[in-house]
Amino acid sequence: MIKNIYDLKSYISADFQSSGKRLSLRNCITNPVLRFTLVMRLLEYCLNTRKSIVIYIPLLLWFRRLSYKLGFSLGPNVFGPGVAIIHHGLLIINPATRIGKNCRIHMGVHIGGSGKFVDPSEVDHHCPRIGDNVYIGPGAKIYGPVTIGSNCTIGANSVVNKSFEDPGLLIAGIPARQLVASRRI
Incomplete structure (x- = not known):
């Protein structure tokens, strides 16, 4: 979770490094997914450090606009540092996940809760927890x-409904x- 300006810088640096791009104005302008990642991190910083509503509201609107444009439905503070969203297209992630x-995630991925009605205070216990360095096809x-668990690979079009720790x-x-x-002999 981004708690200060140093965390913000390290998260952004890790995100761009994980995507194989360097942080530059050109990459932010020409690559909408990297622009989305940057805006997501700025929004998380403003949300977690309780910045002024004058800064928070425009970032939230920009985040929502980019989400709609790219086909993403996710909330802030879902990813750790080093997220790499490979393509724009349908991507749905429950905000409590x-x-x-260093997660690498492709388009068409759905990550959601259990589907049963639960008390809002218990939503966190009904959503997936995914470790470090996971590839999601x-x-x-x-x-x-x-x-x-960490360092796992989830294959394309898989349906995961039980834990693999x-x-x-x-x-x-x-x-x-x-x-x-x-095994080869």
Whole structure:
């Protein structure tokens, strides 16, 4: 979570580095996904440090406008540092979801809560928790109170509805299961 200006700088630097781009005015103008990531981080900074409403409201409007334009539906403070959203297109993430650092996420991904009606104070317990260095392939769906360990890979079009807490797993299928690579003799 971004708590001060130094956190903001490190998150932005990690995001651009994870995307394989450098922070420059040209990249922010020509790449709408990087512009969205930058605005998202500025909004998180303003929200978490309780900056003036004069600064917060225009950033919120800009964030919502870019979200609508790019097909993203997500809230602030979902991602850790180093997020790489690969393409614009449909991306839906429940605002109560928490995703660790260095996540690489493709278009068509849906990450949502359990689907049952719960008390608003318990929403956090019904949304996914995803570890660090996770790759989420195009079209993957992750639902419910699941936990995904660090360094995992979630295959394209997988439907994850149970937890995979061990690190470094390859998860794929409908419903998702752990895939084991064959050993060569």
